[in-house]
Amino acid sequence: MLAAGSSRVLDCCTVAQAIAAIEPGTETPGPLLFQTPALNTAVLIKALPPDHRFVDSRGQPRTRVGTKIYVPFDGRRLADGGQTTFFGTKQFQSAMAGLIDLDQAAKRAAFESDCAKLVMLDKLPSLAPFLLRDRLELSKIEVDRRYYQLPEDEWKLICSFIRAEFARIVDAILPDQRKANQEKFDRLLDKLWALSDVAGLEELADAFQIPRSDCLDTFYAWKGVIYFKFEFARAWPTMQPCFEWLKANAELPQIADPKARQGMQAVLRDVYGRLALAVKDVRERVKNYENSFEALFGDKGDPRPFLAFLKDAQEQFTVIGLSLARAQHMVEVWNTRSSSYPGRRMPGGAIRDLLAALVDLSRDEN
Structure with a gap:
């Protein structure tokens, strides 16, 4: 799941590492997706949450695809283990509280801003490069192009x-x-x-x-x-x-x-x-x-x-x-x-x- 390229997976960790490794003066990278360091080491995975079947306000059966947030213990070795929670759950909040000092106003504000981005991504059924770029642009969120790696002619x-x-x-x-x-x-x-x-x-x-x-x-x-x-x-x-x-x-x-x-x-x-x-x-x-x-x-x-x-x-x-x-x-x-x-x-x-x-x-x- 972590090693293969897939529209189900957005490897924020590897992108952040690639940006950090850029030699000064060689290129100007775009912004990271998140402000919270822990989320910039995460891997986002689209999956069905336990409550994926529901009935909407008009009584129509619907399917919801959720977003798993995998935060590795060591960003250099993703497969060695980490914390995995679904975004929007109490478990996610608890896991993040263990990684972020939310008592600090600046860190809390950054985390809340990042959660707004996750809400946007959570609505997508996949993280295909076109959909990812499109949603980011519609939301006026500027990020480094490595997150979606979509050639301009293909776009x-x-x-x-x-x-x-x-x-x-x-x-x-x-x-x-x-x-x-x-x-x-x-x-x-x-x-x-x-x-x-x-x-x-x-x-x-x-x-x-x-x-x-x-x-x-x-x-x-x-x-x-x-x-x-x-x-x-x-x-x-x-x-x-x-x-x-x-x-x-x-x-x-x-x-x-x-x-x-x-x-x-x-x-x-x-x-x-x-x-x-x-x-x-x-x-x-x-x-x-x-x-x-x-x-x-x-x-x-x-x-x-x-x-x-x-x-x-x-x-x-x-x-x-x-x-x-x-x-x-x-x-x-x-x-x-x-x-x-x-x-x-x-x-x-x-x-x-x-x-x-x-x-x-x-x-x-x-």
Whole structure:
């Protein structure tokens, strides 16, 4: 969990160490994410908290993804152990109180400011570089680019993709806007992107038939689903080799003992099924969104499927993000461990360790 790069994990500790190691005069680093030293040595991990299933104010079932805060005992050796708590719990407050002298006004103020940032991050289903940069910019929080490591051309490509999809939908729901005034139409898209003009967005919420009180979260969730649509299309080709490898190794000929081989085959099938289920969940939910999108442009121009999607956009954003991050994390770990062997021909012990790691990563509660 700590060693592999993943959109489920934000390694603040390693970023802070990289910034501290910059030679004076070679470059000017951006600010650290947090003011509290203990949090700058932490690793943030997205996971399902014990109370992840709940019913919202409208009686709709929802899923909540929480943020684990792992503070290592030694930042130079992350895997040697540390304190792990969910942000927003009493255990988190107690753990931080043991690391920070909150009786000092300056340290308390810094910690409270950092908690406001954690509240923002806690709402995200994953810590994918695009989402992380987008939320930080929307919140006007400047940090060093090492936290998200997103090339500028990639950022612009994703932004253009999302904005184009926004434009098609708004044009379909409010067909007279662009015809009447292109400049006003562009300003409306700017408001939808920046989520800053609440009054303007509330009027848009009326057109989309969603509660005004939910419009900021709903519109951001829509933006997030479009991003995950883009990301899944790009990620799927990198996932296919993992599925092919799991199929090719289904017989596990390198394990000589028949009983041991049979047991490991069951684990391998379980891993394949868990990975396939995560990918299926993403694919089906993205497809449902695409169908609602395309229904607007059919012969009848039916807006009802898309309006139904918007009412459930926050749940779709959360579950798609969680499932995609889980699948990508499993594939990343598979790739990292198997690529060190020629032709990915792993011995029995290495496969056993890999499958055990993949089972652990497939659990939402990790």
